[in-house]
Amino acid sequence: MRQEGFPDPTRAAGLSRLAAFAPRMGRDYAATRNHDFGPGDRSNISLLSAHVRHRLVLERELVATALAHHAPSACDRFVQEVFWRSYWKGWLEQRPSVWAAYRARVGDWQGRLRGEGGLRRAYEDAVSGRTGIACFDAWAGELVETGYLHNHTRMWFASIWIFTLRLPWELGADFTYRHFLDGDPASNTLSWRWVAGLHTRGKHYLARAANIRTYTQGRFDPAGALDERAPPLAEDTPHPSPTPLPPADPPPSGRVALLLTEEDLNPETLPLAPARVVAVAGVLATEERSPFPIGRPVRDFAEAALLDGLARAADAFAVPAGRLASFDAAVPWAKGAAVDAVVTAYAPVGPVAARLDRLATALRGEGIGLLRLRRDWDEAIWPHATRGYFQVKDRIPEVLAALGLGQGRAARPSRRAAV
Numbered sequence: 001m002r003q004e005g006f007p008d009p010t011r012a013a014g015l016s017r018l019a020a021f022a023p024r025m026g027r028d029y030a031a032t033r034n035h036d037f038g039p040g041d042r043s044n045i046s047l048l049s050a051h052v053r054h055r056l057v058l059e060r061e062l063v064a065t066a067l068a069h070h071a072p073s074a075c076d077r078f079v080q081e082v083f084w085r086s087y088w089k090g091w092l093e094q095r096p097s098v099w100a101a102y103r104a105r106v107g108d109w110q111g112r113l114r115g116e117g118g119l120r121r122a123y124e125d126a127v128s129g130r131t132g133i134a135c136f137d138a139w140a141g142e143l144v145e146t147g148y149l150h151n152h153t154r155m156w157f158a159s160i161w162i163f164t165l166r167l168p169w170e171l172g173a174d175f176t177y178r179h180f181l182d183g184d185p186a187s188n189t190l191s192w193r194w195v196a197g198l199h200t201r202g203k204h205y206l207a208r209a210a211n212i213r214t215y216t217q218g219r220f221d222p223a224g225a226l227d228e229r230a231p232p233l234a235e236d237t238p239h240p241s242p243t244p245l246p247p248a249d250p251p252p253s254g255r256v257a258l259l260l261t262e263e264d265l266n267p268e269t270l271p272l273a274p275a276r277v278v279a280v281a282g283v284l285a286t287e288e289r290s291p292f293p294i295g296r297p298v299r300d301f302a303e304a305a306l307l308d309g310l311a312r313a314a315d316a317f318a319v320p321a322g323r324l325a326s327f328d329a330a331v332p333w334a335k336g337a338a339v340d341a342v343v344t345a346y347a348p349v350g351p352v353a354a355r356l357d358r359l360a361t362a363l364r365g366e367g368i369g370l371l372r373l374r375r376d377w378d379e380a381i382w383p384h385a386t387r388g389y390f391q392v393k394d395r396i397p398e399v400l401a402a403l404g405l406g407q408g409r410a411a412r413p414s415r416r417a418a419v
Contacts, residue, residue: 003039003042003047003146003148004039004040004041004042004043005017005042005043005047006042006047006146006148007047007048007051008304009050009051009054009056009300009301009302009304009305009308010056010304010305010308011051011056011057011265011266011308011309011312012308013051014048014051014056014057015057015061017046017047017048017051018046018048018057018061018062018065019065021046021047021048022065022066022068022069023069024043024044025046025065025066025069025070025075025078026066026069026070026071026074026075026078027070027074028044029044029045029075029077029078030074030076030077030078032044033045033077033081033151033152034152034215035152035215035216035217036150036152036153036215036216037216037217038216038219039142039146039148042150045150045151046062046078047148048062049181049182050147050148050180050181050182050301051305052082052085052182053085053181053182053183053184053187054262054263054264054265054301054302054305055263055264055265055266055345056265056266056305056308056309058266058269058375058377059082059085059086059377060377060403060405062078062082063079063082063400063405064405066078066079067079067400067405067406072406079396079400080393080396081151083381083392083393083396084187084389085184085186085187086377086378086381086382086385086392087381087385087389087392088184088186088187088190088191088385089184089186089187089348089378089382089385090378090381090382090383090384090385090392091186091190091242091385091386092185092186092189092190092348092349093186093245093348093349093382093385094242094243094244094245094382094385094386095239095240095242095243096243096349097240098189098190098193098239098240099185099186099189099349099350102170102173102189105168105170106170106171106173106174106290106291107291109168109170109171110291110292113171122165122167123167123171126140126161126165126167126172126175127140127144127175128140129141131165132225133160133164133222133225133226134220134222135156135160135212135216135219135220135222136156136157136160136161136165136222138220139153139156139157140157143157143176143179143180144179144295145297146297147179147180147181147295147297147298147301148180148181148182149176149180152215154176154191155191155195155205155207156207156211156212157172157176158172158173158176158191158192158195158196158205159195159204159205159206159207160207160226162192162195162196162230162233163204163206163207163226163227163230164207164225164226164227164230169192169193169195169196169198169233170192172192173188173189173192174290174292175292176188176192177189177289177290178289178290178292178293178294178295178298179294179295179297179298180298181297181298181301183289183298184350185348185349185350185351186348186349186350196232196233197231197232197233197234198232198233198234198235200388201232201234201235202232203232204230204231204232204233206227206228206229206230207226207228208226208228209221209222209223209224209225209226209228210223242386245382245383248346248373248374248379249346249371249372249373249374250371251271251272251273251274251275251373252272252275252341252343252371252373253274253275253340254275254276254339254340254341255275255276255278255337255338255339255340256272256275256276256277256278256339256340256341256342256343256371257277257278257279257280257281257333257334257337257339257341257342257343258270258272258277258279258280258281258313258317258342258343258344259280259281259282259283259330259342259343259344260280260281260282260283260306260309260310260313260344260345261282261283261284261285261344261345261347261352261356262284262285262286262302262305262306262352263345263346263347263348263350263352264344264345264346264347264375265305265306265308265309266309266345267280267309267312267313267316267317267345268312268313268316270343270345270373270375271373272343272373275341275343277317277319277343278319278337278338278339279319279320279333279334279337279339280310280313280314280317280319280320280321280322281310281321281322281323281324281330281333282306282307282309282310282313282321282322282323282324283323283324283325283326283327283329283330284302284303284306285327285351285352285355286298286299286302286303287299288351288354288355289351306323307323310322310323327355327356327358327359328362330342330359330363331359331362331363331366334363334366334368335366335368339368340368340369341368341369341370341371342359342363342368342369342370342371343370343371343373344356344370344371344372344373345372345373345375346372346373346374346375346378347372348378356370356372376403377403380399380402380403381399384399
């Protein structure tokens with residue numbers, strides 16, 4: 001199965017797709033973005049989510065392109081879709097315990113799958129596309145084979161998993177996280193919670209047969225197969241209060257080694273001056289997304305994207321760039337380069353951030369610092385993500401002006417979740 005128009009995992013391919021899609025970022029996008037025409041026709045959406053997730057293409061580049069081709073009022077919907085992912089990241093960055101609790105629950109459910117035959121069979125039927133619900137089974141196969149699902153379909157998929165199949169939401173979030181090319185700890189986890197009714201307490205998303213029939217142009221019609229009356233899930237504990245974001249590290253100076261990770265593969269645009277980059281390396285934490293096997297498309301995309309980032313970094317800084325086998329290998333690499341510090345792009349809550357925390361301790365033992373550089377896009381948006389999306393949405397004109405992207409009127413967002 002092939003996703004029509006999906007760009008290769010390189011910055012050049014992402015920018016080419018961005019330029020090609022630019023004319024459709026306005027009213028065409030707003031009118032058709034909820035339609036899933038199937039994997040053979042993705043002309044109505046950008047297909048750049050995986051590139052943005054790895055920052056092969058930057059969020060500000062998407063927004064700047066949209067505003068360069070359309071009036072702000074015409075591209076509101078597209079701009080808001082970009083802001084949704086940043087909202088999720090900022091919200092989770094200020095509540096890391098939600099991520100920790102999700103990870104612990106995945107581990108608990110993994111143990112229960114081994115010991116509970118009924119749960120294991122239901123789970124295996126779902127992830128293998130054997131539920132008997134034609135649309136869900138097709139989407140499960142499409143996800144595993146291609147690493148992608150249309151955004152609207154992601155909402156339907158999560159809702160059917162939770163409310164019709166009655167499977168644990170954490171196992172569903174884990175399944176998509178380890179198979180989505182654009183799998184992101186914040187966006188994936190919190191969107192599943194949104195669908196379940198846990199993010200906005202008491203407000204959930206129910207997949208309805210009529211909606212699926214309409215927005216798939218009749219390709220699927222699960223009439224009578226879905227629970228369209230299920231109540232939202234509930235949690236006993238309230239959301240943790242947001243904690244202040246850690247201060248950004250200072251700009252680097254002196255001799256530094258640049259470490260690339262899958263969180264940000266745009267090294268040539270990092271604020272590295274006045275430091276002198278004398279060594280470049282890259283490392284992945286893709287396999288740490290889940291205790292379950294990671295999808296091959298995910299591994300292949302991340303590996304190719306990292307190699308692309310390393311090649312561009314080698315050109316930009318005129319130094320050799322190599323692939324490290326593990327984060328542990330970064331310590332002898334940094335020592336061998338005789339640097340004052342290792343510099344890397346800031347990684348929000350997730351496996352890479354956890355690895356960087358451990359690396360910082362190991363480097364400190366060798367007298368080497370680790371500087372994590374946060375981009376101005378994140379600095380401008382994350383502090384506002386303390387409650388619901390509307391708190392961020394209302395500041396879109398202010399944020400765009402602060403980032404030098406002009407002011408636009410932000411329309412009321414739709415009820416959506418980038419699962």
